[in-house]
Amino acid sequence: MSVDGWNTILVLGGIRSGKSEFAEALVADAPTVRYVATAADAPTDDAEWAARLATHRARRPETWTTEETADDPRRLADVIAAAGPNETLLVDDLGGWATVLLDPAHQPADDTATIAELAAAVRSCAARLVLVSPEVGLSLVPTTPLGRAFTDALGAANRAVADACDAVVLVVAGQAAWLKPGAPQPVAVPAQAAPAQAEPAQARAAAVATVATGQPVAAPQPSPEVLTPGTSPAPVTPAASGGTGWAAPTVALPMVATGLVIQPGMELPMPDEYTGPQAIERLATLDVPGAGLGVLEQVVGFAAATQGTATPAPWDSVRVLLLHGDHLGGAAAGNAEGESARRARQARAGQGALARLAAESRAELQVVEVPTSAPMEVEQALAGEQVEVALRYGWRLAEEAADAGVRLLVLGACGAGTEAAAAAVLVATAGAEAPAVLRRVVTDSGEIDDAAWMRRCAAVRDALHRTRLSPRSAKDVLAELGGGDVAVATGVLLGATARRLPVMLDGPVGVAAALVSRDLAGQARHWCLLADHGGHPAVRLAADVLGLTPLFDLRLDLGEGANALAALPLLRSVLTLAAALPAHPSLGGGGAAGPDTDEPDFHEPEPAGPGPTSTDGPDFREPAGPGPDEPDFREPEPAGPGPVSTGPETEAVDPSGRRAG
Structure with missing residues (x-):
């Protein structure tokens, strides 16, 4: 047996249950892993299956080596039996192995004897061995003879290998259920055993008491107290001062709760790639007297991307x-x-x-x-x-x-x-x-x-x-x-x-x-x-x-932490301005302007009487003349005929906007 309680383990699961990821996490701490691939290469006309195989290959670390056994299903037992005590093997999966076993190219064959050879090799394996296999016992009986032959062969293989392994785990919807514990026996704490008053993260930690290796895990000790400076601090707890609060292993991770561990290549979320640039563009429209926020624009972009909104709120907590x-x-x-x-x-x-x-x-x-x-x-x-x-x-x-x-x-x-x-x-x-x-x-x-x-x-x-x-x-x-x-x-x-x-x-x-x-x-x-x-x-x-x-x-x-807090009020002020300031009036922003202010009203006034600008209807009229506080944006009419007035009205407009004269 290995030092963490098991030497051979069978990981069962349905389609897309997370069984392969679970198995890979079990051997993530090994310096080198020999990955034994049992499935045959995808047919040339099956792009989707080829993509699945490529995804499996892409997530294997560079330190892993790959060994193919699809050419001869009997070779899998030889590979397992020959592995040394310092090796780590990951076999993925027995479903592919059974498919190759039933291939007409390998028939006639004694499938029962081949499965027995595999189970014997697993039982005597000196290496650390993880086998992955689909669980077919919960599905309907196939309607075709070939489908029934596959489920029968794989079901028999699963039973034989499970009996030979030290531990068996079933992964359902990403959740691990230990069917056959190793030694020492893992203790599964049911979810209802978590104290009702626990914080959400601590409740999740107490709900699962076994990590990926199947070892018993103590419930996490209380975290250091959270202080609110400015008030009388609570008495210092042993966990906060003695340095022992961290020492108990914890499974308060979304991935550890499913049997996974922190490992290279985890797929975690990214900030929103759209709201950050949108927030930066919005800053250019704000009613700011000067040139804007300068380098602190990136704070607004960062907050927008991490909050998922183009108008991020200041960090209040x-x-x-x-x-x-x-x-x-x-x-x-x-x-x-x-x-x-x-x-x-x-x-x-x-x-x-x-x-x-x-x-x-x-x-x-x-x-x-x-x-x-x-x-x-x-x-x-x-x-x-x-x-x-x-x-x-x-x-x-x-x-x-x-x-x-x-x-x-x-x-x-x-x-x-x-x-x-x-x-x-x-x-x-x-x-x-x-x-x-x-x-x-x-x-x-x-x-x-x-x-x-x-x-x-x-x-x-x-x-x-x-x-x-x-x-x-x-x-x-x-x-x-x-x-x-x-x-x-x-x-x-x-x-x-x-x-x-x-x-x-x-x-x-x-x-x-x-x-x-x-x-x-x-x-x-x-x-x-x-x-x-x-x-x-x-x-x-x-x-x-x-x-x-x-x-x-x-x-x-x-001191670390204090430097950031010294800058925090300014960052909050920047986010407050970015969220509260209206758009510049020239861009249609109302701002604080009203009829009693000196800001111009952008509703065009009606002329006092008929004139040359009123012949096209009220929707297209320009003001007869500038008001006392309004700039006149109309080009002046020439005093007499000139180059700009002699052309026909149907003359095409120069798209460049340049004057003809």
Whole structure:
């Protein structure tokens, strides 16, 4: 048996039930996977089936290898039996295998014996094995002999393989039901066991107690309290201060609830591609005395795209997530011991720059304890299983914010060594150089400590050298270099993207998480906004790589999260103006003008008496002359005959608008 409770597993499901995605998620943590494709190639006249096969191939990671067994259905048993204990096999699917088995080209054959051989190979398989198969037992009896032969063969194969496997799961409409648990036995907590008073995200977490591997999962512990600075803060709970609230694995993810896990290539929503440009175009029509909003137009476009409307509303509900977790080793060189913990306590107490600005901005504040990261120059910053938990924890924090009606998340961090960890992530993912992205170290007394800066650079250099042969996948980078805060921040970005919740980044940790999230879900960066680069070289470079343009060049250095809150009132003002200002009167906007104002009335007045302009009817008349406050837009009549009056009335009009004379 493998360490997570099963060695072989059968994934059953109907058509389009999500069984293949579920199976792929089960092996997502494997460094390499041998994908065994059983179906024959699509006929030349079946474009739809060819497209399905192409979709399956496209979502397989580059580290996976593919092996075809369609030429000989008996070969599948040989492949499974020969697999070694260090291998991971994914067989998709037994329906294709049964189709090939019944092909006249492979008849006559003893189908019963072939199925028995397959079951025996599964039972003795030393590798980690996942098999996918359609469930045909719930369908109607086919009306054709060939259809009945297929259901009989596949039903017999499913029964035999299920008996040989350690675990069996049935996927129905994307929901996983464990039919045959592995060892240890997963404990399924029914939905009604969730406490009635739980928040929506926590209720979803309590409703499902098994992750994709079939392991038992404890219900998530309470999340850190959400503070409202400006009022007396509630007593600090152990989950908020002790750093243990994050540690329990959580399944509060829409995908984990169906048995999936956070993995590369997730398809998450994108902002609305139409409302953003529409909002920018609308700004040009507003009644603004000057040239407009300048570079802050992009704030309106961003808010419009993320809210799905051309007239976005100001962010009325904002929550700041302050991640506190230190990095040990050379990354923390120059940081006073205990300083980051003091900043976290200060924020919880409603004191300090961040809490004061949050109170001024009417923003909530949530201080999140994340795991301490080991010295990255000598070992992994975070164990692989901790990375998975941290990602899910960050996702749950974003879900809880969305369920609470939060319209904008602000992401910051206050741990020691965060800048060096973020720099290491930037070096690994963007090809930067550590000295170029690590700013100089300034002590609490205001002095520049170049010795500490060199130790940080050396820590990043040694960490990159230690991991030079390691893969550079998102989870590997988080485990080797990023550590707890970057991992939780990455989960926050992914969860916020899934819930269409925009995130304002502030500082190195946020942009490092955005860089990592590209490999998991490329859509995440489109939900990110960067207010100010703070003069930080790592933030500048990461923003350039991500395609994010900082809104300001204020070089604020008030601490992560506080810089964004300092800019938030201006951003809200911009959105308020964009939503409230009418169109310019010249474009038909009523504005605040009325009959008692000095603004011209654009209803053309009736002439006082008959004249040359009244012969064509009242609908086409021009005013006899300008009023005292109105400009005359009519071309003057010539005093006598001239070039403009001698031509016939039927002469074609010059479309260019140029005068003839």
